[in-house]
Amino acid sequence: MSAQHPPSGEPVVDGPSDPELDPTASYALEPRYTARLTARVFATSGESVELRSPLDGAPLAHLPQSSDADVAEAFARARRAQQAWARTPLDERAALLLRLHDVVLDRQDEILDLIVRESGKARKHAFDEPLHIALTARYYARTAAGHLGPRRRRGVVPGLTRVDLHRVPKGVVGVISPWNYPFTMALCDGLPALLAGNAVVAKPDAQSMLTALLGAELLEQAGLPRDLWQVVAGPGPRVGAAIVEHADHVCFTGSTATGRIVARGCAERLIGCSLELGGKNPMLVLRDADPERAAEGAVRAAFSNAGQLCVSAERLFVADQVYDRFVDRFVARTEAMTLGATLDWDNDMGSLVSQRQLDTVTAHVEDAVAKGARVLTGGRARPDLAPYFFEPTVLEGVTPEMTCFGQETFGPVVSVYRFHDEADAVARANEGDYGLNASVYSRDGRRARALARQLRCGTVNVNEAFAATFASIDAPMGGMRQSGMGRRQGADGIHRYTEPQSVATQRVVRFAPMLGMSEEAHARVMTANLRLMKKLGRT
Incomplete structure (x- = not known):
């Protein structure tokens, strides 16, 4: 039976806190460790695929595969959890990212071991990944109010029109991440989505699934309610397409050819997408x-x-x-x-x-x-x-x-x-x-x-x-041109997961003729007012 999410509060699988080498294969992982991680995949199909290390071909894990129904259920659970999460005060969401910062640094040796086993990259290049996630978590936690707090905008009638701008979460964000930076790409786009009040359904590449699942475990250790970060697995043409069908925004990193497919699917549903694609x-x-x-x-x-x-x-x-x-x-x-x-x-x-x-x-x-x-x-x-x-x-x-x-x-x-x-x-x-x-x-x-x-x-x-x-x-x-659309990092990297909402309050005057004034007289008064505002240098 493929792994499923256990009931809330139930331990996943007993196992070591760090990966242990199998003495019969140099880079194999201890089975209890991989079982603990793969139990986080939302999958009931009974199917699985084998993952091997590029270091020496050692078997790492059998990854359960999600069905279309599993993807739909993962989104349903995430959507229910998101409603409560969106009401959680912003400073509490930011505090979670600061805790994640410390958790990542505390467990970086484990993270590096797993990245190298799954990707084959040099350890010093693997270190870029927990470093980037710690930087990302700390940055968005420290700038949360600046990016997401309510802002006052200039009203049409100075002193009499008040406009407040709010940032409303989109709902559930689908993150489709690649294998080349398995830890940072699995998490870096989802962290600002969480901070903005969204839930995430993630589909990491099969080659790097264990590292992405470890990232999900670290989020839970930092205090994130589990249903807010769902992980599904399976071939991109099927599971990726299902994510596009259910998400409120899609974040994709990968090839330009696949990015075009994602963009077409999002355009059909009139939802946003952010794409980081190829480069030369x-x-x-x-x-x-x-x-x-x-x-x-x-x-x-x-x-x-x-x-x-x-x-x-x-x-x-x-x-x-x-x-x-x-x-x-x-x-x-x-x-x-x-x-x-x-x-x-x-x-x-x-x-x-x-x-x-x-x-x-x-x-x-x-x-x-x-x-x-x-x-x-x-x-x-x-x-x-x-x-x-x-x-x-x-x-x-x-x-x-x-x-x-x-x-x-x-x-x-x-x-x-x-x-x-x-x-x-x-x-x-x-x-x-x-x-x-x-x-x-x-x-x-x-x-x-x-x-x-x-x-x-x-x-x-x-x-x-x-x-x-x-x-x-x-x-x-x-990227510009065929290298993508949208941006990660900075204000752009979090505002893509929100809908701006303007709330205007009008005082005293109304936008209609007053005191028996005719429509023509009202138009003359408004015209004179426009000329005066320009002369006074007002916007």
Whole structure:
């Protein structure tokens, strides 16, 4: 029988508070631990799928699968719980996020172990995830009143028209999250939704389900009533479509092709959606850049999480004046990386997540080489390290007929291009349909910021790969063009989950003729009033 939610207050499954290794398989998990987590999936179908670790193929868990009826019931439970949650004082909701902040930091070793087991990424890249969730929880908790508290707006008649603006929760938010950042993507979009008074039904990717379920457990440990955060599981075309059918807002992170399907479904129901989609992100190294600093940033930009990062750089445009020095330093730093698929902190890059990702990366590199590109370093799979491991790879001479020129590789492959003129570099960086993230390296910050404004990307980092914008939670993050719509983080990241409601109170005067005045005379008085207000400089 597939796992179901137990009755409220009943323990899920007895088990250790931290994952324990199975001595018969190096990266397998202790069965009681996975049973405790998978019991949180709302599923009654009796079906399950097996999850294996990309580190060594060790079995991790059998994941119960949700039926369409399970999704409908999960939304029904969430909707009932949301009605009481919306009446909970805002400061109590904010306090829950502050407790979550501490819970995440207290249990970060467990979180890191599970992320690495499920995703294969290097531990130091896994650490970005609890860090980001702690930052997100603390930011929204501390700014709750500023984002959600009632606000006064200017009325049409000064002193006599009072307008109050309120933020009303939408209801139940559907969050469909990817495998590449299994902890942060499972939680970061849902936390502001909860703070705004909504409930959440989450569908994490199957590959990263255990990490997402651990996130749900941490929310409950922080004090969240369980029915407010439902987790369902199953193939995207079926379960994802069911979420679109029931949600009041959908938050999706994934491919542009799937994002279009989600957007069409939401448009049909006239509900909102926020989509973070694909990217073919550029990095510009200007003529006055420090080649050493730019090379260090390029390694992180291209190879963090083995390139499986929506904001990672896949195209490096380098000025003539520093090209040779930059490429020498970049290749040297790439070749000095420590590669490995283990739980420790020593690895600079870990594994790809699956055979599918390995096949895509291999095909892109082989296609480029067959059509004349040069491999400056890397370029091959490393099954000696892990089943899906691919070396960090730098290509030169990539041209438009090559697949990796315009298509997102989503792996540890980056192409280097020389440019002579900055206007040409900007034009080349803006080519294609994507516009998610970019970076600019220069010793002149003012000049770099001016150039950054010419790039058609939702986030641009100066003298940094991606962390400056990604970790600045007060700033909105998202894509332009085919890289998405809507924003996470900042005010945009929480207001998307609310409906603005204006309440206007009129005093003394009414918007109709008074004291027997004719409609024509009333119109003349109103016209004179408009002219007077303009002369007085009023809005």
